Ligand code: SF4
């Protein structure tokens with residue numbers, strides 16, 4: 001069947017600059033560039049181009065420009081070019097439209113409607129270059145009160161296991177298979193260097209990464225891939241994954257082509273078979289079931305690790321979170337709809353879930369009202385773009401933040417949304433051995449550690465500006481936030497006052 005779809009991108013090659021080196025041919029993972037032997041010239045076939053910009057970055061003479069196809073459809077607000085293209089694709093394939101990364105719709109980004117405070121005359125600001133600033137955060141269940149032995153002045157209260165993060169930013173769950181082993185190694189090494197955690201996602205833990213266990217969150221998801229006692233005990237935190245922001249309510253699918261021998265060994269599934277994680281966690285159909293699984297995991301790890309429970313941010317997140325804490329979760333992870341994923345139905349990604357900012361504010365509020373806030377840490381993820389978002393999230397009530405897409409961008413990702421194809425030209429979302437080599441773990445770990453280092457310096461600047469010398473003092477302190485361009489209802493849910501008040 002002839003496709004009625006037009007190329008999404010056009011490629012312009014400046015023949016004056018092009019030296020026919022063929023680098024663009026070798027760098028492209030979707031065969032957009034080719035060598036025409038008759039004309040003795042490198043040419044392009046734009047139909048396959050996904051706009052990943054890899055060839056543009058690596059062209060030694062800056063001869064290439066990749067642009068959105070300027071061909072215009074007749075203007076129609078309802079029937080936008082994307083709607084027409086999606087219907088055309090479905091008419092040609094008869095299948096569900098898959099995509100990668102997170103929701104890219106223009107729903108409000110509340111971080112951009114919140115502004116931080118700064119000290120002026122009273123409560124003077126603190127200069128982070130001259131005075132110590134503390135970014136350390138402890139994740140896990142904290143007691144309602146502590147008892148001190150008056151004779152020895154030692155702590156009598158038995159504390160639940162806590163995890164110290166040197167910075168309140170962790171790397172989000174990205175499974176082996178969805179991303180390459182070199183990406184995971186880069187994440188693990190950067191997390192170790194920066195005193196924070198990375199997360200295996202639901203794909204198990206490759207044997208070469210066990211040495212980073214003390215900086216690792218391991219997931220127990222609905223597919224139970226790679227879950228065994230050594231895996232659980234290697235980790236610093238065990239995370240039960242119930243939902244994911246990019247695809248709330250549905251399971252996961254790693255195509256068989258991405259299940260290589262190493263992925264199959266790590267996930268404990270046959271090589272080349274599709275790894276399908278069921279939509280529900282079949283262990284969990286009630287809060288009591290969740291309590292049972294949390295208990296089982298605590299027993300399996302001898303009560304040495306906090307147990308985290310991750311859900312997608314949805315309409316009634318606050319009530320769900322309250323139940324999760326009562327079930328024994330030490331950490332609650334809320335994943336918003338801008339959270340990325342390797343593959344998801346586009347219709348789910350674009351239409352399901354709620355903004356993470358509103359979910360965070362309502363969960364923090366509910367747990368405070370119920371006197372439960374100290375019993376679990378709150379971690380959020382889903383589209384955190386910079387240290388400003390991090391500071392605002394902490395002021396809204398988060399203890400720490402997971403970053404996924406930002407970490408991938410640090411590794412080279414250009415958000416082409418083709419992760420589900422396994423042909424990531426940047427060597428990130430792939431198990432292809434040749435593409436995998438495009439991420440060098442030495443360089444990857446350096447880039448990721450640099451990113452975290454930059455953000456931690458900026459966080460210290462912002463804290464100092466507010467006259468605060470510890471991130472703990474910012475947590476849930478909404479007096480340091482003001483809203484702009486928000487309705488009364490939005491301000492009420494966020495728990496912040498209007499700028500000027
Ligand atoms: S990489 Fe640049 S210089 Fe080399 S063949 Fe392609 S367009 Fe020409």
Ligand code: SF4
Pocket residue numbers: 052100101408412413414415416417418419420423424425426427428429
């Ligand atoms: S990870 Fe790779 S495939 Fe996915 S959006 Fe980024 S560049 Fe594209």
